[in-house]
Amino acid sequence: MKLSIQDLQLSGKRVFIRVDFNVPLANGGTEITSDKRIRASLPTIKYALEQGAGVVLASHLGRPKGKRNPEMSMAPVAVKLAELLGLPVKLAPDCIGPEVAAMLPAPGEVLLLENLRYHSEEEANDPGFSAELAKLCDIYVNDAFGSAHRAHASTVGMIQFVSQAAAGLLMDLELKYLGKATSNPDRPCVALIGGAKVSDKIEMIENLAKVVDTLLIGGAMAYTFLRAQGLPTGKSLVEEDKIDLAKSLLANLGSKLMLPVDHVVASEFKAGAENETVTEIPADKMALDIGQKTIDAYAAVIAGSKTVIWNGPMGVFEMPPFDHGTVSLAKAVANSGAISVVGGGDSEKAIKVAGVSAQITHVSTGGGASLEFLSGIELPGVAALTNK
Ligand code: AMP
Secondary structure (H helix, E strand, O other): OOOEHHHOOOOOOEEEEEOOOOOOEEOOOOEEOOOHHHHHOHHHHHHHHHOOOEEEEEOOOOOOOOOOOHHHOOHHHHHHHHHHHOOOEEEOOOOOOHHHHOOOOOOOOEEEOOOHHHOHHHHOOOHHHHHHHHOOOOEEEEOOHHHOOOOOOOOOHHHHHOOEEEEOHHHHHHHHHHHHHHHOOOOOEEEEEOOOOHHHHHHHHHHHHOOOOEEEEOOOHHHHHHHHOOOOOOOOOOOHHHHHHHHHHHHHHHHHEEOOOOEEEEOOOOOOOOEEEEOOOOOOOEEEEEOHHHHHHHHHHHHOOOEEEEEOOOOOOOOOOOOHHHHHHHHHHHHOOOEEEEOOHHHHHHHHHHOOHHHOOEEOOOHHHHHHHHOOOOOHHHHHHHOO
16 A cells, blocks of 8 residues: 555654655756756655654756766755755765765754765665665655656665655655546546657557547647548658557547647748648648647537646647647646646646646646656556555
């Protein structure tokens, strides 16, 4: 059974919280350009402190590949976290060893460990390293949903060496929204799936098709499906080797799967390129966005739904005006009043551009992890908590 941090007695205990503080950095690793990931775990950290625990925090940052690299130090994170918590945050010089053991926090104190990936044993899920990490605490908590699809020492390995393990509040929230949307959604439930390639999202389409009432397909992946239907796709992105797969998905999913009925096409792949909306893609043009009839049809389905799951843009939304379809549907999702669960990454950016972030029920903090979750793949970090 998977426990929540709220199920445990934390008073006087030392709690190790695996957080996802893999923040974007600039200026040689000295400046944090978005503190969103730090803020996302504040409720869990504050909760543990309020309950009287001493808190040890650990995360990876970037890809130092098993070596110390000052450009990927947790130092700026310690400063930012102290500011956000309004409490001192000590930074350990490493994540294991005697120097760290000498700094362990008393109740109400916070110690941030140095980058876990300074040790190659972290990604190798090394048992010796896992045991060393486990020595730092009485209780293990995983709040790093964004790293839960990785079986590393800090997300999986160390759990066997601790007496109690639980999910943090952010992890709980992610599993609650993603779990309900994919197992027992309020109906009608619609999935809006876009992005570049069918091949990246086959498992997600197949898995969501089992639970949703309608699948709305957009983005470049739609053209592989149109080709599978024998329709012209001009110079649009098509995965030739996935056409047969698209055919079988079309045959299996029938009317559950909706495809674009019109397209914004251009001769060049460029922001501001001259464009027109067509129902049949000309041989010398590429489709870069869904057209207005498609937007209206998809928006109508969304308006009538009680749950929307969204992953991937409807067009090349980085290049206006080809962001129109994605931004319009972001607004449709926001205005639907449905429970909306968004799988991070590009869809999250689109929601920001559309200015509707506040009306979205849940935006996942884990890009890769949410894609795997929506694909029905068991996340090792969650399985390890559940099997404890
Ligand atoms: P993904 O990471 O699979 O969600 O794909 C996102 C990418 O798909 C974005 O960079 C979009 O620009 C791209 N994309 C979406 N629609 C199209 C399209 N019609 N043609 C080319 N690229 C597209």
